[in-house]
Each structure stands twice: as structure tokens, then as C-alpha cells.
Amino acid sequence: MIQPPKSASPARTKDNERPLVEDIRLLGRILGDVIREQEGVAAFELIEQIRKLSVAFRRDADHEADKALKKLLKGLSGDQTVSVIRAFTYFSHLANLAEDRHHIRRRAIHERAGDTQEGSIEVALARLRWAGISPRTIANTLATSFVSPVLTAHPTEVQRKSILDAERDIAQLLVARDDIKVKAASVNANKDALTPRELAANEEQMRARVLQLWQTRLLRFTKLTVADEVENALSYYESTFLREIPKLYADLERELGQHPVHSFLRMGQWIGGDRDGNPNVNAQTLIHALRRQADVALRHYLTEVHYLGGELSLSTMLVDCLPDMQALAERSPDTNEHRKDEPYRRALIGVYARLAAALKDLTGGDAARHAVAPQNAYKTAEEFLADLRTIEASLLAHHGAALVAQRLHPLIRAVEVFGFHLATVDLRQSSDKHEEVVAELLAVARIEAAYSSLDEMAKRALLLKMLNDARPLRVLGNVYSELARSELAIFEAALSARARFGKEAIRHYIISHTETVSDLLEVLLLQKEVGLMHGTLDGASTNDLIVVPLFETIEDLRNAAPIMRAFYALPGVAKLVQRSGAEQDIMLGYSDTNKDGGIFTSNWELYRAETALVELFDSVN
Template sequence: MKSSGSARSTRRNAVSPSPAPASAAARARSQTPPREPKGAARANGHANAAAKPNGRTREDKDRPLFEDIRYLGRLLGDVVREQEGDAVFEVVETIRQTAVKFRREDDNAAAQTLEKMLRKLTPEQTVSVVRAFSYFSHLANIAEDRHHNRRRRIHALAGSAPQAGTVAYALAKLKEAGGASSKAIRQFFDDALIVPVLTAHPTEVQRKSILDAQHDIARLLAERDQPLTARERAHNEALLRARVTTLWQTRMLRDARLTVADEIENALSYYRATFLDELPALYADIEEALAEHGLPARVPAFFQMGSWIGGDRDGNPNVTAATLDEAINRQAAVIFEHYLEQVHKLGAELSVSNLLVGASDALKALAAASPDQSPHRVDEPYRRALIGVYTRVAASARVRLGEGVVPVRSAGRGAAPVRATPYADAEAFAADLRVLMDSLAEHHGESLAAPRLAPLVRAAEAFGFHLASIDLRQSSDIHEAVIAELFARAGIEPDYAALAERDKLRVLLAALADPRPLRSPYLNYSDLAKSELGVLERARAIRAQFGPRAVRNYIISHTETVSDLVEVLLLQKETGLFDGTLGTPGSHARNDLMVIPLFETIADLRNAPDIMREFFALPGVGDLLAHQDDEQEVMLGYSDSNKDGGFLTSNWELYRAELALVELFRERGIRLRLFHGRGGTVGRGGGPTYQAILSQPPGTVNGQIRLTEQGEVIASKFANPEIGRRNLETVVAATLEATLLPHTNAPKQLAAFEAVMQTLSDAAMAAYRALVYETPGFTDYFFSSTPITEIAELNIGSRPASRKLQDPKNRKIEDLRAIPWGFSWGQCRLLLTGWYGFGSAVAAYLDGATDATERARRVAQLKKMNKTWPFFAHLLSNMDMVLAKTDLAVASRYAQLVADKKLRKHVFERIVAEWHRTSDALAEITGHGERLAANPLLARSIKNRFPYLDPLNHLQVELIKRHRAGDTNARLRRGIHLTINGIAAGLRNTG
């Protein structure tokens, strides 16, 4: 990050912040793009890039990206010099140059120099250096996001074929493959349900203030791609410099742990920035693509939003009925504000006079019902109708949220006071808006509806009055404790928890068949029972207030038995969310909240089909399913299964569970909807969403899917509106392809692939568990060699990092939450959760060959699996990315934190050996010796980050050493936490 100040002239030959591949210095220099042209030349250069999308080298295409990175780095350098002085700037710049030299020239002497320099830093210098390198990573991320948008626009301007991940591409692919008729595509959209679910899992490292500043920088950077006058360009740079200064002067870390209220507000910021505008725009894009293929354009509101924030109580005692109430009220306030703003703007825009053009009878009736009495709008039926709509929306907000919660404008001069009949629901609001749309369409005004009215109708259909459906989630052991208390207090069963599974089901079904409640208003209950029942009672009130879509799912963590599901049915009965009596002929029992099992561990995934089979066979459950339109959702957990069995086995057991569930549901005539609990890292099910959906087993997508969006992934996907819409469309396109495209592998070949995969999985799990759970001292190694304890101190989320780690003497990997487990391995650059065990598995499989011919056949089979089986190819692609992010040299520094030298040597050498086995196996299967050879842009991006990550990692190790040695300096602790933030930004993932 160079300053453009006086010292720059002495550093003209310094390596620029736009990095090149790690190779010989001469080659690196030859591939480094030239400096940014001054003035309008830069804009013209970008414009020229847009004009010539084809026949250009990758370096030419990426030149604007490198220019942006260099430009932002120079601004940051200027700010560091201005804010901290020349001495700090010189330290930062020297460290940067040394780190780049080490990376690009593989200079070991530079590495030693770097370590010495970092050890000599004062606490004050350390904080400045960490902040500088952290912010450079953030700015590089902004530049990369901008370049993705730029490249997409270039393709659009050039009239290129649709890109993968778009609905247009999916439709073209379906047409080419002959995989779907117009009727099938229409049916897909009629039946589809796609729901991204935002969660508040503790992986979001950035503060909202930082995100807001970055959003402004991204917007200003995008402006520089447009032709600007010299004055406009200078003004733009001044604003950019001001926002970078804002970043520098803003505290990067939170002083206090996030509350649930903070998490609610953070999530809502993405609705304001992206979802409220981009989701309706996505619908318009989809309908345009359908129209281009001669298909019916209008599609139902199949794409909706979900949330766990305010309703996810698993392991988080801070989530209560009060936070659920706050979540829905804040969500409703945001959507009502949006509706009121858009209706107000429509009133200004639709100045259509019935003296000049006609209007439908329905619109005239709507206008006549308006309280507007202004003589100036007598001939403007649309404006009059919209004033009536506005007053009803305002009344709808007031009756649900109270007076003054949502700002309301005056209805206009001459209008009656803002009092009107509230809408019963959002559909009634949308129906009035459709009256306007239909009237415009009938009277040559269809173009007037497209900019604002049509998107507003879509918003009303997708968001309702609740914005996002809030899922409730709690652990099965909590449910059991509450049920046990209810039975004991009612004198029915003194020790429910001690019963065998069969006996638990007996007493549960008997209670559900009895119309009488277990609870008595004359008895006292524990705080736990009152809290859990209070959440369900509040959910019932919310459904009455905001509609059934506001809260409609109840997720049961740690589902291990059928009784885990039935317990939640009984809790619903006790809180007015269950009608009828279960199993009674003619009762037609129904539950308001779908009970959704979450299968998380390897054992739970293997038991999932049997649990669901037994659940479906219970008396009366058929009635419940009929009320749900014979649909049932099942959630699959990626994080715990990975921590339990390792990367390969987790993915394979998820695949097997999905196939078995599909078969079971098909037999029972029930539609399966899978809810994928994916995290940010590959070890937690992360990675490209498009490929992840396409790699699902045959028959498992079927037009419906829910998936979690967690932590920093929300920021990376949805902070930028344009990228946000692209990510939303990717989910639709992948779901469309996965549902309707024919699968290419014949059953016999697929069976052979699956047999090999089972062999690999068994060996991989054995290798993983041998390291993590069977190696004496591994727990001590993990807690010493990673910043797990320091991560627990970081104020990331409202949820504790671990369930049972307060006493160091009783620490166990089993008790550690999967998210900080993955976060910690990422910080020390091993990312073990995304690859460990694969190398041993492939080696065992190949070593099982009886001779060289058989070995060659097995290698050929693995290559064929990679080439033709999307599941296996996606697995290897994700692992390739993870291996590219690992760094054994950096990881070795963290291993030095382990005091027991024998333990350190034993464990680290095993990890290193497995890394090499895995890397070699991947190279043999893919034919690529270099990591990410098939994705050079991502490879370059990752390599570009290493010189700026390395100092942060080295500093983190030094600071942790001092901290654990007893240094209580507040700046030291702050420095550790800043390095955690910076490394997470550099890797673009945390948990």
C-alpha cells in the first residue's frame, strides 16, 4: 500500500500491491500490470475493456482489477501516512515489501528478516501494522467484487451467450438437452420454493460501521468506470479518500459482545441494501428470460426469505420470546417503511389524468374509496387510489406495531387524516396494487408500471407484512426436559427422561390423543419450561398478527429418535398451535408449525431414514402431513458431521442420507424438501452454491430447497446489490437445472462410483478420527496451536463459542462447537476441516490393488468419477480451493505454540504428511500439479493475498505467545483480535 506522498519518489521500483504468481522474480515483474493511468485515461481504459471482450489475454481482462487494487492501496498508504506519520508508514511499507519478496521469490532470508521485524514492533506499531494489512484485504475484496460486476457487464454489452449460473443459461441448457418441455418448466415454477435463510451464527467478524463504509467505497469505485470530467474525478477521489479515512478512524472491533438485537439490525441492513430491491428485480429477470424462450412470463412468489435471527435458541440463552417479538416487529417495520416509501413515490409518478386516458372500473372504485378530497386530483384516479392505499398500509403498520413506529407522511393537502381500514394481509395490499397494474395495461400504460409498481407487487408477494419467515430452533434435550416437567407436574409420568424410546412414544401419543392440556394455571413451572412455552405462545400470536408465513417451521437440533419429533408436537398442543387429537378417527389433527428434524452427526445421518419411516408410521401423522399438502422438510447439518467424521465422510454420508430419504418419501407419496445447513467454509458445507446444488444426488432437489446463509458469507454475497442479485439468481438457476436436467450417469456406473466412494469414506473417516479423537494429547495440541481461546473472547456474536469449555482440564473436542472449530483451523492456515483424510483414503484404495494393472484401473476410475460425476467433481474442486489456501510454513509457526515438543512434532508431522498425500492424490486424479489450475482467476486471487496475510499470521503467533505468557497489555489483546479480523478478511471466510 504505497503513499502517493513525498516518499513515493524514492520507492518507484517497489513491488506494487497488485501481486503476481509466486514464481521467479523476473517473471513476476513481467506479469505485473503497469501503473494506473492518471486522469480520464483510467476510465477510458476501462471503457475500452468493455468494448473488446473477446480475444484478450487474462492479464488484459484483469488489468482493471489490478489497477483498482493498486489505486485503493495507494489511497490507504496516503491515509496511513497522514494519520499515523512517516515512521509508521515506513514500517508498514517495509514489512509489505519484505513479505512480497518472500512470497514472489521464495526468499528464505526475507522470511527471517520479516520475523525479526515483526518481533521488534512496539504494541502501538503492532496495532497500526495489523490495521493496515487488514484494511488492505478489505479493500482488495471490494476491488474483486467490482471486477466481477465489471466482467459481467462486459459480457452483456458484447451480447455474449448467457453465463453459467443465470436463468437464461439454465433455460438454454434445458432446451439443448431436451430435458424439459414448456409444461415441465411452468410446473417447476408453480411448485418451486426456494428460501435462503439468514442466520446469526458467530462467524461475522466485521462491524456494521465497517460494512457501511465499505459499501460507500464500492459505490464510489464503480463510478470510476464511467466517463468522468477532471472535476468529477477529483471529487470522486476526495470522497473515496474520505471513506478510507473513515475506515482508519473507525474502531474495527466491537467493545461489547453482540446482542440479539444487534444481530437483528445487522441482518436488516442487507434487506435495505439489497433484498428489498434486488429480489423483485430477480423476478423481472426470470420472467424476461422465460419470455425470450416463449414461456409464460408470470411466475408465483416461489422465492422468499427466511431467518433464524431471534428464533434460534439452540445453545443461546439470550434468545427468548422477547427477542422473537423484537425480530418480527423490526422486520415488519422495515417492510412497512419500504411499502410506504414506494407507494408515496408512485403517487408522485402516476399523474395520469382520466381526461386524457381511460381507467378500469376497478381502479375507479379504488379511487372513489380513497379519503383524498383534493380538488386538484379529481381527474387523477391513480393518485387518488394510491393515497387510499397509502393510508391503509399506514393503518396496517399501526395496528400491528403501534403508533409512531413507522414514519408516515401526510396523505396530501385536502386528504382526510391518516386513518383507514388496515389490510387483513399483504395479499389484500397486493390485490389493490394489481388493480392499478391491470388498469395501466388496459389503457396503454404498461410501461408506467414496470419501474416501480410491478416491483412493489412482487415485494408484497414475496415479503408479505413479515419480511422473512422466522424459524424456531431448539435442541432436543431441552424439549425433553420441558416435557418431563409437564408430565411430572401433571402426575402422569414421574421420570419421563428415564423411559425407553418405546415408552416415551406411548405416553406422548396418549397425551396428543387427549384433548385436555397437561399444563395447569394453578401450578408453578421452572424458568426453563416457562421460557420455552413462552416462545411458542408468542409464535402463535405472531402468526395471528402477521400471517402464517411469519413463523411456520420448528427445527429440532440433535434429532436422534422419533420421540424428539413428537415432543415438539406436544409442546405445540400445550400452546395452542395444535388442533384436534392425534390418531382419533375424524379428528383431522393439524399442527401449525412443521416439525423439522435436524440430522447432524454421522450416526444421525445414517439413522435419518429409519427415524422418518417410524415417524410416518405413527397413528395420526398422516393427518398432519395431509394438512401440510403431503410435504415434509428435513434439515441436514454439515458442520457437526464434518467435525464428527471429517470432510470426505461428512459429504458422503450427507449424500447417502439424501438418497435414502428420497426413496423413503417416494414410497410414502410425500414430497421431500431438504434444508441444507451450510456454513462459510468448505468444511462446513460452503463453497460455490451453484456447483453445490448441481452436485446434489438425483431426485433430491425437486424444485424446492432451503439453505442457510451464515456470518461473513452474508456480507460477501449480499453487501453489494449487483452481486447480491447474481447470487440469488444462481440459486434459482441451479435449482432449475438440478430438477429438470436429465442425469447422465447410468445406474450401473453410478453404483460403481458409489461403491468406490464408500471405500474412500471408510478409510478417510478412520484417518480423521485417528488424528482428532484417538491421538493422545490432540486436544491439548489443538487448543495450543490455534487461536481458539482468543476467538472465544472476540465479540463476534450473541452465542457462546463452546458449550463446555470453561474448565481447561475438562476440554474435549466433542464439546466444541463446529463453527469455532473450523474458524480456528482457518486462522492458522491449515484449514484441516476441508481436506484431512482424503490422501490416506486414496492411498488405501490404490494400495488395495493386486497389481500394477489393477492400480491403473483404479486410478482411471477415480479420474472418470471426477470427469462425469458432479458430486465427486464438486468435492475435489472445493478441496482444491482449500489446499490452495493452506500454508504449511505459516502453520508450522502456530505449531511452535505447543509447549510439549514431542506432542508438537508428532501431531504436526502427521498433518504435514497427510497434506502431501492429499495434494498428490488430487494431482493424480485431476491431472493438475498446480493448485486451482482449472480456475486461474481464483488461484491468482488467493496468491495475491498471501503477502498481505503472512505478516498478520506471523504477528498473531507473536502476540499469542506474549498473551499466553501473562502479558496483560490491552493493546496486545486488541492486536490479537485485529489479526483474527484481518486474516478472516484475507481468506474471505471464517467459520
């Protein structure tokens, strides 16, 4: 009989918090030592006094301590205030690192005990199984799903990358410290002499990183550039997403009994493509973002292919390979006699050379290693993926499943998810900017001198007429405004980027402040102007970018379904969307609606808009 998933027992839920307390005390002690050494004993004692008074007031509701604390804080000099703020800021950061580590530690303890945690894949899938939903059904559902976490730019982020990197190092040292303790517990007492030295060395490394934090400027002198924002985002891919997302898929497939799981989870990004309110984002920043993303993805693949070449030293004197695999090896430019019986290594050297050439073509960068010169660049990620699958098929056909699982399969999954583009960059601009550009194009072409003054129905009629006209609007030799040139350059860059980095590099065009159907038609017309829309609306046309309305106010939410219904009722629109992939994204803004109507009204109107849109598209289908 199927049982509901087992959760951790109350006793285990109240685990011993001693490891967390020990980590916080260790990090607090190290920080205190650094402050005493760098700022002097008086500064350290002042910070300690403030800490003790704060604890007394918070824990014991000691009002005398509250009075003493307020008096002490009011009497601080400017330098003392900065020192106190820095001390408590860094202590809170270090405590957060310890808490994150403890969360991971407890999860591991629960897993070893056979317990599962709320929010885990195991609990979610166990509940589905308990409800009678089979693994095959779940896998089939995921095959038609699409989930895309999107990283957005945050120019107000106060933490510098230098500080984030140092804190990541401290987090890794906490992990290493746990490993040292586990090793110590697993050996006999007479073999434990090395552990104190290892712990001391670990603590010294932590001390160096905490000292680095204390001597590193906490705030920036200047505002982040778009390039800075791109680099900050990419650091998360290097440290997390590229390796962890393939592990997530592996966990899903294991829980589903090895039913293949479609790559439904992809990454998205606004940084480099979000122009709404940011004049520093333009066609150049878009191309820069995509080049940097490609560089991160390709260098990750190059590293993995290099290590695969070291691992797959299989000899045809000992194991066969499939004909396709042998052909892949024969196409490799590697002619080293020492590897003539090692088809996998030869093939991977060829794969590496092609990847290195792709890196040069797409980013201008050079690969770190060269067994043979870069050559015959992969044009698409699909070509690279096909070669990896040839290697996979041959290994699986000749008892090499264990070799596939460790590195090759995660690499294949990474290529499926990240391609050569790493993350899909969404384009976004405000609807009023599109209107200005369309108005200028129509005026210069002597089609309509006052487009912006037309009523909504007249705008729709004119835009439909233009979408059914094969001719472009731009007049050769005319000098357009800076806004028109900049906006059209974005669309042209998108056309070029999709050809260069793959169609997944840019898929969405988001229209902020969507209030009318003409807001959607204007973006279709701008796509048509640069070749992102193919054909005319009344013909067998397709468009490359999904037109995504963003409804941001309470009134906009209430109009969302009527606007989309009117849009799809226009002649040719529904067929255009169907021919272009049958996808329609819609964004509902929770932030502005919250400001506009308050949290309760916002949530209610979001719910009503969602249900109305679901009903609408059910009827369209």
C-alpha cells in the same frame, strides 16, 4: 437448430485487468496517504517495508527477504503491531471491494458483447432449452418449488456495522467512478473539462470514507446482543434483497419468454428464533425480530407507493380506467380537488394511508409522509397485494404496460415474496430441552412422574395418548420452572405472531439433535398445548408449524430414514401432515458430521441419508 449456449471466448476471458489494478492502486494510495497523515511518516515507511518484503518473498521466493521480514516483525512494539495489522486488514478489505467491482464490470462487458457467464441465469436456462426442456415446463416446475436462503446469527462476526456501512459507500463510489469514466469516453474532447473535477471529487469522497475507517474502532468492546444481530441482518435486506430479488424474478420471466414465474424464492431467518445454545433468545426477542422485520418491509412499501403516486398522474380526461380501479379511488380518503381526475394518485394516497396505519399497528412506528391521516389499516399483506393488482390490471387494460414494469410490478413481486413479515423466522431448540418441559408437564399433571426414564416405545405410546386427548396438560395455579415457562412462551409467541404478521412469519420448528421419534412427538405435543395444533391426532387435526428434525452426527444421519419411517407409520401422523399442507422439511447437518467423521465420511453419509429419505417419501406419496 438449437445451439448450446455460447460462453465467453478465451481471449475475452483473459480480459485486460487494468481497471482492477487501477482501482487497487487508487485505494492503496489513499490508504497510504491516510496512514502517513494519521500515524506519521515512520509508520507509513514501516508498513511499506513490510509490504515490499512480503511481495518479494511471495512473488520471487526471495529467502533473504523472508529472513528480513521475520526479523522485522519480531522486533515490532505492541503499538507498531496493531498499526501494521490494521493497515493490512483495511488494504485487504479495500482490495476485495475493487475485485467485487471488477467482477461486476467484466460481467457487464461480457453481456454487452453477447457472451454469457457460468453460473448466470442465462446460461442455466439456455442449457435447459438446449436439452429440449421448454420454458413452460421450467415455469411449471418452479411453480411447485420452494427455495429459501436462510440468514443465521453469527455472534463471532468481527466487523462492526459502522465499518460495513463505510465499505458499502466505497463500493458505491467505485461504481460512480466508472460512470464518470464512461461519460468522459462518450463526449467530445472539448466537452471533457468537467470530468477531472468529477474524478477529483469522487476521490475526495473515497478519502473521507477511508479516513472514517482508519479512525473507527475495528473491534467491538462487548458481545453482540440478539437485537444487534437482527439489525445487522436487516441491513442486507435494505441494501440488497428487497430490490434485487424482484429483479431476479424479472430476469427469469424475460428468459422464459414472459411465462409467469411463481414466487418460489423466499427469505428465511434464524436470528431471533434460534434458542439452541443461546439463552438470550426468548419470546421477547422473537417478537422484537418480527416487529423490526415488518418495519423494514412496510417502510420499503411506503417509499415505493409514494413514488408510484408521483409517477401515476394519469388523468381520466386522457385515459380510461377499469371500474374496480375507479372504485378503489373512490374509497380513498383523499378529497383534494386538484386530483379529482387522477384516480391512480387518489387510490395510492388511500393505499399509503392504509399502509401507514398497518405500520403503526404492527410496529408502533410512524410513516414519514402523510397526505391524509393513517387509517383503515391493512390486516394482511394479501389485502395490500389485491389493491396493487387492481391498479396493475387497470394500467394493463389501457396501454400502461410501461408504467407497470418500472416500479409497480417489482413492488407486487416484493409483496408476494416478503409480505408484511419480510422473512420467515425459524424456531430452533435442542431436543433435550423439549424433553425436560414435557417431563415437567406430565409430572405436575400426575400423568407420569418419570417420563425421561421411560424407554423409547413407552415414550411414544404416552405421547400418542396425550396427542389424542383434547385436554391441555398445564395445571392452573401451578408455578412451573423457568425453562418450562420460557419454552412455552416461545410457542405462545409463535401463535400470536402468525396471527399478527401472517402465517409465513413462522413456519418451521427445528429440533436440534433429533435422535428418536419421540423427539418429534414432543414438539407436536407442545404445539397442541398452546393451540398451534388444532384437534387431536386421531381426528381431523392440523398443526401450524412444520416439525423439522435436524440430524447432526454420523449416527444420526444413518438413523434419519428409519426415524422418519417410524414417525410416519404412527397412527394419524401422515394424515396430520397432509392436512397441514403436505410439507415435510428435514435438515442434515454437514458441520457436525464433518467434525464427527471427517470430510469424506460426512459427504458419503449425507449422500446416503438424502437418497434414503427421497426413497422413503416417494413411497409415502
